[in-house]
Amino acid sequence: AHTRKKLHFWDGCCPFHDRLSALDVKRAKEAYPDAIVMAHPECRTEVLEIADIVLSTAGMIQYAKTSGHRSFIVGTEIGLLYPLQKENPDKNFYPAATNLMCPDMKKITLEDVAASLEFLTGQIKVPEPIRIRAFKAVQDMVAIR
Numbered sequence: 001a002h003t004r005k006k007l008h009f010w011d012g013c014c015p016f017h018d019r020l021s022a023l024d025v026k027r028a029k030e031a032y033p034d035a036i037v038m039a040h041p042e043c044r045t046e047v048l049e050i051a052d053i054v055l056s057t058a059g060m061i062q063y064a065k066t067s068g069h070r071s072f073i074v075g076t077e078i079g080l081l082y083p084l085q086k087e088n089p090d091k092n093f094y095p096a097a098t099n100l101m102c103p104d105m106k107k108i109t110l111e112d113v114a115a116s117l118e119f120l121t122g123q124i125k126v127p128e129p130i131r132i133r134a135f136k137a138v139q140d141m142v143a144i145r
Contacts, residue, residue: 017044018044020047020075022050028073034071036053037096038051038055038076039075057077060074070091074094076100077100079101
């Protein structure tokens with residue numbers, strides 16, 4: 001897609017995906033040689049180059065479910081191991097590294113989301129012209145095509 005808008009990029013990364021090194025992956029592969037290495041696209045290039053497949057977290061869940069492979073090394077936030085194992089109790093999942101826990105992701109709980117919806121807390125107020133344009137963009141994103 002093309003845009004007439006000027007886009008500003010900066011060098012940045014997810015600090016937890018950036019922690020995962022090729023050495024971590026190689027060590028995991030040595031420990032579990034039959035396992036497929038799934039890496040998140042926000043990992044370092046050196047990790048992506050040696051991964052068997054690069055997928056989003058949702059993609060990892062789907063791939064593990066439909067794949068004939070039985071063992072997987074998971075190169076993303078360690079919290080993904082639980083839903084992977086729950087969805088696939090007959091398969092094995094191993095963390096590519098044990099230091100990939102994101103404290104920011106752990107701050108959001110189901111109870112917090114429910115309370116926010118029930119009591120309408122955490123509202124963001126924007127000027128009406130911006131709200132109208134943003135609402136249109138959100139409608140376009142969720143439209144069934």
